Amino acid sequence: MRLTRTLAVTAAVASVVALGTIPAQAATGYARCPANRFCVFTGTNGSGVMAYFNDAGDPNLADTSGPRGMNNNIESIWNRRGSEWGLYNDANYRGGLTLILTGAKGNIEARYRNLATSVEDIRG
Numbered sequence: 083m084r085l086t087r088t089l090a091v092t093a094a095v096a097s098v099v100a101l102g103t104i105p106a107q108a109a110t111g112y113a114r115c116p117a118n119r120f121c122v123f124t125g126t127n128g129s130g131v132m133a134y135f136n137d138a139g140d141p142n143l144a145d146t147s148g149p150r151g152m153n154n155n156i157e158s159i160w161n162r163r164g165s166e167w168g169l170y171n172d173a174n175y176r177g178g179l180t181l182i183l184t185g186a187k188g189n190i191e192a193r194y195r196n197l198a199t200s201v202e203d204i205r206g
Contacts, residue, residue, distance in 0.1 A: 122169075124157060140152075143198065144173065156195070158189045
């Protein structure tokens with residue numbers, strides 16, 4: 083009887099340990115944005131493809147040197163940097179500007195979505 087009880091306790095502990103090794107779910111939505119980065123998303127509410135920037139922007143999202151699929155395709159943002167960022171309608175930080183304040187997180191206003199061709203860290 084004692085051996086049976088010991089085996090049952092050992093089996094219960096083993097199953098708890100096994101449960102602790104289940105891999106965590108991958109982050110989704112805005113939670114994918116790393117700390118201290120400026121993140122842009124191709125969908126609303128942090129959905130879709132994500133690209134992020136440190137302190138350097140990208141003068142031309144349409145070229146092949148930066149993140150792919152972002153040119154004229156940004157719908158939401160999260161600014162986790164300590165500075166403001168600008169989204170510009172044209173390459174080389176020209177054209178209409180959408181200013182993203184420090185700490186801003188959310189959807190870009192509908193009339194300004196999917197217009198950005200360059201992204202810049204604006205140091206004040």
